[in-house]
Amino acid sequence: MSAPLLSIADLKVRIRGNPQARLLRGVSLSIDRGETLAVVGESGCGKSLTSLAVMGLLPDGLEKSGGVIRFDGADLPVTDNEAMRKVRGRRIGMVFQEPMAALNPVFSIGDQVAEVIHEHEAVSHAAAMARVVDLLTQVQLPEPARIIHEYPHRLSGGQRQRVVIAMALACRPDLLIADEPTTALDVTVQAQIMRLLHDLQDDMGIAILLITHNLGLVAQMADRVAVMYAGRKVEEATTRMLFAAPQHPYTRGLLAATPRPGRRRPGEPPLTEIPGVVPAITEMPSGCRFRPRCMLASDICALEDPPFVDGVACHRAVSRELVP
Amino acid sequence: MRSISFILRHWTTALGILLLAAVILMALTAHLVFPGDPYDMVGAPLTWPGESADTLLGTDSLGRDMAAGLFYGARVSLLVGFASALVAAIVGVLVGAFAGYYGGWTDDVLMRITELFQTTPQFMLALAVVAVLGPSVTVIILSLSAVSWPAVARLVRGEFMVMRERAFVHGCVVAGMSDLRIIFAQILPNVLPVIIVMSTILVATAILMESALSFLGFGDPNVLTWGTMIGMGRGQLRDAWYIIAIPGVALLLTALALNLVGEGLNDALNPRLKQRKG
Numbered sequence: 001m002s003a004p005l006l007s008i009a010d011l012k013v014r015i016r017g018n019p020q021a022r023l024l025r026g027v028s029l030s031i032d033r034g035e036t037l038a039v040v041g042e043s044g045c046g047k048s049l050t051s052l053a054v055m056g057l058l059p060d061g062l063e064k065s066g067g068v069i070r071f072d073g074a075d076l077p078v079t080d081n082e083a084m085r086k087v088r089g090r091r092i093g094m095v096f097q098e099p100m101a102a103l104n105p106v107f108s109i110g111d112q113v114a115e116v117i118h119e120h121e122a123v124s125h126a127a128a129m130a131r132v133v134d135l136l137t138q139v140q141l142p143e144p145a146r147i148i149h150e151y152p153h154r155l156s157g158g159q160r161q162r163v164v165i166a167m168a169l170a171c172r173p174d175l176l177i178a179d180e181p182t183t184a185l186d187v188t189v190q191a192q193i194m195r196l197l198h199d200l201q202d203d204m205g206i207a208i209l210l211i212t213h214n215l216g217l218v219a220q221m222a223d224r225v226a227v228m229y230a231g232r233k234v235e236e237a238t239t240r241m242l243f244a245a246p247q248h249p250y251t252r253g254l255l256a257a258t259p260r261p262g263r264r265r266p267g268e269p270p271l272t273e274i275p276g277v278v279p280a281i282t283e284m285p286s287g288c289r290f291r292p293r294c295m296l297a298s299d300i301c302a303l304e305d306p307p308f309v310d311g312v313a314c315h316r317a318v319s320r321e322l323v324p
Numbered sequence: 325m326r327s328i329s330f331i332l333r334h335w336t337t338a339l340g341i342l343l344l345a346a347v348i349l350m351a352l353t354a355h356l357v358f359p360g361d362p363y364d365m366v367g368a369p370l371t372w373p374g375e376s377a378d379t380l381l382g383t384d385s386l387g388r389d390m391a392a393g394l395f396y397g398a399r400v401s402l403l404v405g406f407a408s409a410l411v412a413a414i415v416g417v418l419v420g421a422f423a424g425y426y427g428g429w430t431d432d433v434l435m436r437i438t439e440l441f442q443t444t445p446q447f448m449l450a451l452a453v454v455a456v457l458g459p460s461v462t463v464i465i466l467s468l469s470a471v472s473w474p475a476v477a478r479l480v481r482g483e484f485m486v487m488r489e490r491a492f493v494h495g496c497v498v499a500g501m502s503d504l505r506i507i508f509a510q511i512l513p514n515v516l517p518v519i520i521v522m523s524t525i526l527v528a529t530a531i532l533m534e535s536a537l538s539f540l541g542f543g544d545p546n547v548l549t550w551g552t553m554i555g556m557g558r559g560q561l562r563d564a565w566y567i568i569a570i571p572g573v574a575l576l577l578t579a580l581a582l583n584l585v586g587e588g589l590n591d592a593l594n595p596r597l598k599q600r601k602g
Contacts, residue, residue, distance in 0.1 A: 057497060057498070060427075085501075085502060088497070088498050088500035089500035090500060093499075094495075096491055096494060096495065098491045102492050104496075104514070105492075105514065106513045107513070115501075116500075119499065119502075
């Protein structure tokens with residue numbers, strides 16, 4: 001098997017000057033070409049931080065304190081802003097969740113998308129515009145030749161997100177990081193956008209790192225799923241396996257909190273929530289960080305942070321072999 | 325109610341444009357309408373306006389034509405006003421853009437320098453610069469821009485601080501654009517309307533300050549300005565008040581025109597108001 005497109009090994013991020021505030025505690029992920037990896041977890045688990053670290057865009061005051069990020073067979077120079085500029089947009093595209101504010105209000109759609117092409121490639125404006133029309137066709141916007149002259153406020157949220165995706169794909173990147181790409185859109189548009197991403201992936205062979213807390217999207221899109229909790233990966237499995245036999249209590253809690261019509265056993269409550277919230281960085285419990293919220297917690301859970309073995313990091317995990 | 329204020333605003337903007345156009349026309353045609361030197365004596369001293377057909381606006385205590393002074397004065401006033409506003413806008417935009425976009429120590433250093441200028445009384449600073457470097461049109465332009473750029477810098481800094489958190493700016497960063505490109509090609513066009521509106525007020529302030537400098541005798545002695553005329557007329561305030569009133573009214577109308585145009589531009593360019601209209 002060839003090396004993965006992106007591999008993150010033992011990535012650690014902390015607040016600068018505060019070794020105790022470990023925001024990411026050794027996250028390891030890998031994505032092959034053309035694959036979709038979903039990263040799920042509640043807000044504050046470090047999902048977005050992981051993707052920002054890959055782009056070399058950690059917020060001020062945070063620093064990468066360990067780990068290796070390799071992309072396409074070479075180390076990513078995440079601390080070298082000039083070198084990273086050649087990666088961003090060209091090799092790795094990124095889509096955020098707010099399509100309403102994601103476009104510059106004073107430029108027409110065509111000029112905006114063309115700007116990304118100009119940034120990375122020396123092509124004439126006419127050539128860039130021709131490619132913009134192709135891109136807009138690819139993201140299935142109607143009448144692309146007209147839309148290139150429109151301004152962002154004339155488009156709907158779903159249309160804007162299609163433009164944003166077109167911008168992210170303008171230079172044919174190998175990897176697309178989609179950070180909650182459909183959260184701000186209504187449900188029918190969500191489904192359309194996800195279908196679009198899926199189609200584009202088939203056409204262009206790009207890998208997608210999908211960051212979300214919507215397990216419905218995960219089931220629909222992802223090949224594999226990594227579950228994160230409080231700055232580390234607690235479970236990883238193929239999508240089918242994760243939904244069929246979740247091992248970590250946190251994963252099981254997430255799944256129990258997701259509506260799944262027709263799967264209810266008699267007497268079972270429709271939805272169960274995970275009690276409590278993700279603890280603040282200053283109030284992390286000893287041992288397993290999920291312990292205070294875990295129904296299965298025992299003495300050993302308070303003593304040590306469980307190692308990541310066989311796709312799960314939990315002392316009390318149900319072994320997959322035991323699951324019928 | 326709303327339509328009344330709407331019409332009123334457009335009407336005042338039109339008036340502002342008209343007045344400003346008249347002053348610009350005066351400045352452009354000064355040498356055609358009055359071919360001689362405005363400092364030349366053309367009639368009996370202290371002729372009241374309307375008294376003589378040759379000097380419709382009268383003459384001052386040395387027999388110089390008031391109308392000629394008004395036309396040539398418009399030249400200097402507009403030149404000083406627009407040039408110093410332009411310099412102030414350029415410096416202010418550069419300082420404010422970098423301070424607001426980068427934040428951190430860049431912001432700290434640039435803002436401390438800005439505050440240094442802001443805490444000195446504006447007119448005193450301008451006066452000191454002219455007193456040290458000598459009165460010439462160039463020095464006056466520089467001194468007036470030196471006192472007015474901090475306001476622009478602070479305004480632009482605030483706009484950039486808001487803008488750089490906007491999702492489209494993040495989008496530019498992840499698309500691999502350079503900082504300079506984001507600052508000048510992406511954010512600046514969004515901030516431009518505010519800068520343009522502010523600049524019209526800067527022009528008006530600069531014109532008034534130039535007149536004040538000239539009134540105190542710190543104007544360029546080689547050119548006649550409205551402030552010089554007022555300064556020279558102050559001895560005759562009681563017996564020939566028109567010498568002060570005529571350039572005074574010209575100043576008033578010019579400053580008013582610029583403010584009206586600025587307000588109109590604000591209405592037309594302000595993105596928030598524009599969005600409300602649909």
